[in-house]
Amino acid sequence: MTKLNSTYRKFQDLHKESFNELTNKLNSFDAKSSILERYTKDYLQKYLNNIEYEIQLNSRLVFELFKGLKTPIEELTVLDIGGGVGIMSMMLVSMGVGNVIYLDQNSAVTKDAELLAETLGFRAHRYLSSSLEHIPSDVASTIDIALSRDVLEHIYDLYSLDFSLSPYPNLKRMVHNTSANLYCLWLRKYFEEVHRESEKEGVISKTANGGYWQDRYEYLLKDLGIENTDEARELATATRGLNYADMANFLENREYPFERHWASNTCDPTNGNWSERLLPVEEYRKWARNNGFSVELKGGILNSNSGNVASRVIKSALNVLITNNMCGPTLWPSLTFIMDRL
Numbered sequence: 001m002t003k004l005n006s007t008y009r010k011f012q013d014l015h016k017e018s019f020n021e022l023t024n025k026l027n028s029f030d031a032k033s034s035i036l037e038r039y040t041k042d043y044l045q046k047y048l049n050n051i052e053y054e055i056q057l058n059s060r061l062v063f064e065l066f067k068g069l070k071t072p073i074e075e076l077t078v079l080d081i082g083g084g085v086g087i088m089s090m091m092l093v094s095m096g097v098g099n100v101i102y103l104d105q106n107s108a109v110t111k112d113a114e115l116l117a118e119t120l121g122f123r124a125h126r127y128l129s130s131s132l133e134h135i136p137s138d139v140a141s142t143i144d145i146a147l148s149r150d151v152l153e154h155i156y157d158l159y160s161l162d163f164s165l166s167p168y169p170n171l172k173r174m175v176h177n178t179s180a181n182l183y184c185l186w187l188r189k190y191f192e193e194v195h196r197e198s199e200k201e202g203v204i205s206k207t208a209n210g211g212y213w214q215d216r217y218e219y220l221l222k223d224l225g226i227e228n229t230d231e232a233r234e235l236a237t238a239t240r241g242l243n244y245a246d247m248a249n250f251l252e253n254r255e256y257p258f259e260r261h262w263a264s265n266t267c268d269p270t271n272g273n274w275s276e277r278l279l280p281v282e283e284y285r286k287w288a289r290n291n292g293f294s295v296e297l298k299g300g301i302l303n304s305n306s307g308n309v310a311s312r313v314i315k316s317a318l319n320v321l322i323t324n325n326m327c328g329p330t331l332w333p334s335l336t337f338i339m340d341r342l
Helices: 003-027 038-049 051-066 087-095 107-120 185-198 212-222 229-238 244-253 281-290 309-323
Strands: 077-081 099-104 126-129 145-149 173-178 293-299 335-341
Touching (some): 003 051, 051 087, 051 145, 077 087, 087 099, 281 293, 281 335
Parallel strands (some): 077 099, 077 145, 099 126
Antiparallel strands (some): 173 335
């Protein structure tokens, strides 16, 4: 084993008791009979079905977040970006992090995440329902480090996220993890199918589950005044991956505002939320450099707690290779970007 894994084992031993306590409380929590919103219940249940793996993966991200930092965690302010049901924030609280700020755009989920944390006894220090672009400046100025999981691939305009020194003067490190790994063949195929499902013609849906082609088609007919249905059909296909504002601009100059990067990528045109956007690593590196950060790329781990005995053995063996940096992104179930201020 490498020095990294030896250090990680010490990290696990140090926080094992608190992580076990959180895991046990989550395992005993009855999501279905709780007063949480239906969406949050379903979201939380997916985590609870694989809670040991979720805690394990999160712990590796948290390890990378604090690794090598000289400031005690009790004195740090951490921003949990796209906190969802709040498991990451609760883990940070269980470790004794000085100030944990939970952030999610969905106000209902934010409310439920706070309620769940209070019920389990791991409440973060502040819960914000906001986008990163509109986070209060008095909060941004206090943040030392930040992390996210499965967030960056959903952001419509990644380059609009500004972590320059002005709004975030103390931000020294970020760790971002995404399962939208373009380089892993089986994952790429899976996400391409997700994209195709989102683009099915005739599917009517105003949710994150799809109907995007149909939404664009109707917008072209009803809002942009395209009378010819054949032309509207062609434009609905041509504007895949654009929000409504950029669709209107496309009609004026017939120019796509940014590079598509992957042919199947698509987003919800109502809010620009990408459906598991596949992006080359260089795009993330470029974004980090623009914000004044270096990037170290690492792989996420596989869920070795699921499947039959043979499957678990294989996954465990692959996790050894992944954590020891002995294999590349083609075998990684997710990408982890460790970004340090230059």
